[in-house]
Amino acid sequence: MEPISEPRRLSDRRTAIDLLEPEVREVVRKRGFASLSDAQEQAIPLLLENRNLVLIAPTGTGKTESAMLPVFSRLLATPGQGFKAIYVTPLRSLNRDILARMEWWCAELGLSVGVRHGDTPQNERRRQALSPPDLLITTPETLQALFMGSRLKKHLANVRFVIIDEVHELAGSKRGAQLSVALERLAAHAGDFQRIGLSATVGNPDEIGRFLCGARPFSLVEVPVAAHLDISVRFAGEDFSGQTRSVEKCLDRPGSTLVFVNTRVTAELLGHELYARGDVEVHHGSLSKDVRVDAEERFRRGAVRTLISTSSMELGIDIGHIEHVLQFGSPREVSRLVQRVGRAGHQLDTISRGVVLATGFDDLLESMVITRRAQANECENVLPPMNAADVMANQVAAIAVEYGEIEISRIQALIERSGCFSDSEGLLEKVSAQMAEHRLIRRDGSRIIRTGRARRYLTENLSMIHDERKVEVFDIVSRRTVGTLDESFVIGWVHTGAVFITKGQLWRVLDMEGGRISVEPATKARGEIPSWEGEQIPVPFAVADEVGRLRRTREFSGYAAGERSLRYAERFIGRMDAGRFPVPSDRLITLENTAEGVVANVCGGHKANEALARALSILLSARFGTTVGIEVGAYRILFRLPAGVRALEVQESLSGLDPAHIEGVLKLALKRTALFKWKLVQVAKKFGAIDADADYERISIHRLIDLFDGTVIAEEAYRELFSDYMDVREAAEILAAVQDGRVGIAVGVMSPLGSEGLSSSRDTIAPLTVDQAVIGTLMRRLEKEEVILFCMHCRKWKSRTVVERVPDRPVCPVCNARLIAAVKPWDEPMIAAAKKQKKTEEERAAEVRMLRSANIVLSSGKKAVIALAGRGVGPEVASRILATLSEGEAFYREILKAERNYVRTHRYW
Structure with missing residues (x-):
């Protein structure tokens, strides 16, 4: 059924509040709401009419209260025991945040509230089982667990409202597909309940509604985000030190700032550079919960003015007022920029202000395109995974455990009501047959019966998130x-x-x-x-294609970039023109020869380029009998090729690849790859075909493929790779455009644009690779190494210092002798042994070692101390290094060689 989509606006702004129960109106006034936001004005009347609703609105427009005020109003009139409303959030941290807010409202209204997730203490779980709260806040995974307890399952019968927070975050993943089935399983106990989805701006709101409600009717309230955004783009410089200075300039203005970066490495490096300011903290998913909570609290209190964060701060965790949002580097996606900048202001009717600091030519144009699309409300579509076989297997096992035994037709009807499996004819038969083979269920004619393995499987597979160390x-x-x-x-x-x-x-x-x-x-x-590139955010085809068009037309008017940024872009393209290099664009692919192989400049975005790269690599490999390495970015592919294979050969393969054959070629290309092996293992674990704790590292890829070839497990592995990792449809469209002449191909030598390499698609901070940089790093590290100097003549003087402070010729200040041993801090017990009159055999050996150290310092001075500071470098190795008489970089290379040898061999000592 098509959604009902009729934005409602009441002429009297007080009318929406007046529709609520008197107790709720009183608490709204107590909370200090002077007026309602547009989102609240439109959503509250519809929700009070018991409509299913998807509310799409920017961060800070009061989405949570839009949903909960009418739910509170109706909860007051809902009799009975059991959970009456369930609030689902994608993150535990959001659980914590929502609980703090809901506790205030519920306490004022005489309602009870509880939170339940993986870390909920056992006594709290028991309390909820005996006396369930009116409102339960939980995660998608913990909702799954509620069906497994007999007492908890009974409490689900009275559920009348389910609110899914950040529904866009769940809809595009297998977590969401699992949740969509769980909602249908819940409806089997509670009957139809009101479904409310709270979402950030997406390009396909109707699809989100179908994900949430299946075939049921729903209403849609959409508050345009563009009116709330003020975003500008600035070029920050090409080197990290210049980029850091640009960040500092932005931080010098008054007010609090949230700095978003794309990877944890960037967060840590930028945090390190800015730490001396004293008002900067770092926040990302790799940090412990305590550290993250502490950073949030300090920012909320104003103890720090700047929080540097990855996507961990995208969702609506309340950290107080944010004056500015700074995006370091392109955000890669429109929806990501909208969500991040939307954190600024965070008050009703406030303009959210943000700045994107671009870090290179590709990054600048991409940031300009994404900013334009954000201000035009052109967010990406969120595509729910349709007919994911491993999700179906997981839920069939869950249903079998829940009911003991059940008709297959009932399972089919239940699963098909979900928006993610509405067209899954024939899939249940294949999935259940595969599950029976692995004893996850037992089939008896038209019935499915649970097995002893099923409950153990479910405890290990409550989540569809794959465990990965x-x-x-x-x-x-x-x-x-x-x-x-x-x-x-x-x-x-x-x-x-x-x-x-x-x-x-x-x-x-x-x-x-x-x-x-x-x-x-x-x-x-x-x-x-x-x-x-583990944390890489893929750039969508639509963004990369518009970047290509911008390169071709050079019409920068209408894009939110400053004069300095535009001058840089024009200057960069001017270098291409001056060298007579063709500029790759939406209508031109360029192939450029380099020492390593060929750079193919293709404005296709990450996923389309990934599909093209893998398909072309297998064709080139088969044709020339050689291994082909690939690196993929949003705007170029680097093919690592032997010397005899160059751009003309790549052009022939590109022009000759039939768009209709690309999926078949990709299946061949992927079949023996590590990526396919890993995906096969992940899917097989969700089917119960491989135990969650199995040592699958020892399973050969050939055995895995032989075991699962042609099964529904292999089909699902390919489906996920083709939807999540690559875009076969857009890759085929690029090939079709090449073949019919809409996109041309030019062959040439390396251009300034090609030589940008893949850095624009990666983290912005790329360490230097040249040998001098390696030696420089070693020199700086050794200078800072701690060392203990000890006089082996008088055995009275000891000094703890760092290498850079050691004089060229160390002298004991007590006896003026130069017989000074240099000892690493962890070898300090050797000094106590050297002072003893009576020594054990082991202590005598330590004394001899220290005398050797002192003798080489006596003959070579500080140079010996530097050598001895190397990891795994003792007196014998230091003597060999010094005996080479190497100076300058050659001396440090000898130390590095010794350290390498130590790392390789120390385990055998």
Whole structure:
């Protein structure tokens, strides 16, 4: 059924309040509401008419109260025991925030409220089972668990209202698909209840309504976001120090500022650079809950004026008044920018002001396009996953546990009422057959019967979020953690000696131990080099295509960028024109030869370019019998190729690839990849085909593929890859445009635009890769290393210092001797041993080691202290380093060589 979409506006602004129960009106006045927002004026009358509703409005327009004021009004008149209203949020942190607000309202109105999630204490769970609150705040996963308890299940019979907060955040994921079935399972106990979805701005609100309500009618209230936004774009500079200064200028104005970045690495680096200001905190998902809550509280109190955050602050967590929002680098998506800038103001009828600081040419044009689209209300569509087979398997198992045994036809009817499975004919038969094979259910004719495995499976698979460990990457040169890799990437690609790319830099794996990967910067590598950009936000095709059009037309009027930014853009394109380089655009693909292979400049966005890159790589690999490495960004693909394969050969493959065949080619391309293996494992776990704690790292990819080839598990793995990781439809459209001449191809040498590499699609901070930079990092690190100097002559003087403060020729101030040992801090117990008159055999060995250290310091001075400061460098190794008589960079290379050897071999010592 089509949605009812009739924005309602009441002539008297007080009328919406007057429709509420007198007790609620009184509490509204007590709360200090002078008037209602547009969202509240339109939503409250519809909700009081018991309509299902999707409310789409900017952050800070009172969406929560829009839903809850009429729900409170009706709860006061709803008799009986059990949960009467359920409020579902996607994050536990939102649970905490919503609970604090709802407790005030419920206390004033005499209603009870509780929160339930994975960390809820057992005594609170027991209290809710015995005396359920009127309003339960929970997460999608904990809602699933309510069906498993016999007493809790009875309390669901009285549910009359379900509010889904941040429904856009759930609708596009398998979490949302699972929730949509859970709502139908809830309706089987409670009958039809009122469904209320609160959403940020999306491009397809009707689809969100169908996701929430299935075939039921619903009303839609949409408050345009554009009128509430004031966004400008500024060019911040191409190097990180200049970009940091641009951020500081923006922070110097009065008021609080929320700085959004795209990755945790950027958040940490920017936070480190700005920490000395004393008013800056960092907030992201990798930090512990206590640290995040503390940062939120300090910002709310005004103890810090600036919070640097990733997407952890996008949703509506209340952190008090925010004066400005700063987006560091392109936000990649329109909806993301709208959501982030919407945090500013956060009061009714307030304009939200934000600045995007662009960090390069691609980044600048992309930011201009996204800002224009935001102000024109052109947000991306949110596409619910349709007919996800592993979600169906999960819910079939849940239903079997809930009912014990049940007719397949009843399950089919229940699941098909969900908006995500309304057209799933034949899928249940395949899914249930696969589940029976793995003893997750038992089939008896037309009935499904639960098994002993099913309940254990459900406790491990309440969520459709795949568990994935983060593996720390530790650079032995800087002695710093440089990032994390997802376990999927490590399993598929990483081994000792492997070279991979992350954050724009090559790294060589030296050691894998204790959940940490030790690496060193690599300058050269051969063959296929896997690339990891774990937190990359994909740029949609529509944005990349408009960036291409902007490059072609150069008509910058109508875009919110300052004069300095536009001058930079014009100057950059001028360099292309001066060198007679064709400018890649929405109508031109350029192929540029480079030492590593070929850069294909394609304005296709991440997912379309991913599909093109993988399809072309298998064609090139099959044709030339060589491994082809790929790196993919929103505007270019780098093909790593052997010397004999260049742009003309890539052009032939690109022009010859039939758009109708791309999906088949991609299935072949993906079948033996680490990505497909990992996705296959994830889906198989959700089918109960692989235990959640199975050591699947030891399962060979060939065995996995042979086991699941042609099954519904493999079909779902491909479906998810083709929808979440790549855009086959847009890739096919690009190929069709090439073949009919709408998009041309030009072949040439590396241009300034091509040489930007893939940095614009990655984090903005790419470490230097040149050898001098590696040596420079080592030198700076060794200067800061702590060292203990001890006189082996008088054995009375000891000094703790850092290497850079050690004099060229250390002298004992007590006895004037130069027999000074240099000891690492963790070897300090050796000093106590050296002072003893009577020594054990072990202590005598320590004394000999210290004398060796003192002798090389005596002969080589501070140079010996520097060598001894290296990790794993003792007196014997330091002597060998000094014996090379190396100076300058060559000396530090010898230290680095010794450290590498230590990392590789220390486990065998």
